[in-house]
Amino acid sequence: MAAAAGVSPTTVSHVLSGNRPVNERTATRVRSVVSRLGYVPASLARGLQAGSTSVIGLLIPDISNTFFAELAKGVEDAAHHLGYGVILCNTEFDSDREDRYLGLIRSRFVDGVVYAAGSPPSRQRLDALVGQFPIALADEEVEGLGATLITTADHEGGGRLVGEHLRTLGHRRALMLTGPSDLRSSSARGSGFKEAFEGEVVERVGDFKEESGYRLMKEALATGRLEQTAVFAGNDLMAIGALAALREAGLSVPQDVSLAGFDDIRAASLVFPPLTTVHQPAYDVGHTATTQLLQYVARHQVPPSARHTLPVQLKVRESTAPPAP
Amino acid sequence: MAAAAGVSPTTVSHVLSGNRPVNERTATRVRSVVSRLGYVPASLARGLQAGSTSVIGLLIPDISNTFFAELAKGVEDAAHHLGYGVILCNTEFDSDREDRYLGLIRSRFVDGVVYAAGSPPSRQRLDALVGQFPIALADEEVEGLGATLITTADHEGGGRLVGEHLRTLGHRRALMLTGPSDLRSSSARGSGFKEAFEGEVVERVGDFKEESGYRLMKEALATGRLEQTAVFAGNDLMAIGALAALREAGLSVPQDVSLAGFDDIRAASLVFPPLTTVHQPAYDVGHTATTQLLQYVARHQVPPSARHTLPVQLKVRESTAPPAP
């Protein structure tokens, strides 16, 4: 490239970066050759020299889950806006896969990480990174981790909103279909709910997947007549599973039983009946986490501890109603 | 690192790569230092030396669209399986953004690209790349592009399936709410449909977004009584929009009008009534495109022209029925 323009690589570099003045004639000549040849500086070489890649990693368990897809969009938007690329690390809840990606991170292919795959086995793996590498936890916090940026929705507040809502409607006995008990997001939803509901709550533990909502609901139904008048599912996916089980059992929502979810994924408003749920700002979580992270990454600093809790919103739709008399 | 183990960098490299025999004692010592220090070779330096990054780019318009999210998952799975990472390039249908990402590609940050953002303005931008850079087109082909790998679902066949289905039910007049006319996928669905339907078809052109389905349906309804007994939307999103418009107009599906979509996104089976649609193997499209692409990338070859058309499947649900007598 330099040869083609009859100048040194240095000059080409400076023409392109504007890092030092270049004679206008020379610059023009260089630019014309650059565009004729379609030359673009090799980002690897540049990154090696600069000690940074302008790319961040996004670790999530499942990109086809609309919640994470929204979050990913927020991350990508923020990153793009600040001049960073995003490398997609889909773990499928698989620890081998997560390991591989953590390796990629430690090989300094990325300048920072937005970590949204908070399943517990991740902890030890993360430990090695945190404090030495810029990480922002999104959506899920990881217990016992050192200094980190944390951005989550207000899970506890959301649970509280649902609890109040059902109590106000007149429900006194509720069934909770929770997510994994070792996830803070899951337990926080539950504790918020129980605190506000004040009535009798029976818990069944699932895993945030649709199938577990279905199965748990089936099990609850199998014991005979359902004792509770309301069901609070740990997330919308589980609620949708529970809805199917309820329908199969000939129970109608909300006449026979009220049902509420969490997340407000797109499907929640599409099912019949549309689901009462807690809107979680997935996009904002991703966006905020990324903006926070990059603020430090750009200055070559390891981020400090800080927590951002984003507000949630109760969406009352048609799946909840007063209990049958 | 090398110093800490008392050997040369060369030896460290060989211990880690296994590229040449190393004395077992030396190797053990090196490995212990490696793990104590948590050393991982810098991928940038490695990539610079090797002339490849083991990362591919995935260009899509919108990761929060479930179709693309599924496709992305297929891409990521295939890539991961073959030892590649995926960098997420979400264009938001924005050409500036696409340009930035194409720049990233031309800077050789990636070894290849899966391109699934086939909006027409992309063509000239792609031209500069194709033939010099490994690209696989997924889901959407771009007209007039040179040698490329193309993987799409059988859009035309899918349209045909819907056409036959509606004709068999007894419909003779249909309204088509199409996607952008300059997308092959969209026009192919339409031509397949018209060919098989054999009846009278009125077309209205939208843009594959939910809102356009709603608007187009509204417009059709505004002209007075709907002349057609069946509506074929270019994709499920548009069908869901149309469904809302129909509902608002007091028309019920499928009693008053039959409605079919395309894609079989998750929401399609969740809406009420569940949508008759064409299942498009989004995951497989992504997976196939990536597998094909990497086959050449791994050998440092530019891929030849080849086309893979993946079969689609008609999912008959409750939104279609014989026309009212």
Added chain:
DNA sequence: TTGTAAGCGTTATCAG
């Protein structure tokens, strides 16, 4: 205003 040379952290080649 421009060029030369060092160095970023690897791996391949060539020696020993």
Added chain:
DNA sequence: CTGATAACGCTTACAA
């Protein structure tokens, strides 16, 4: 069996 050296393609002192 192991080490020195060059090279990957850039950017940035340092020189001219």
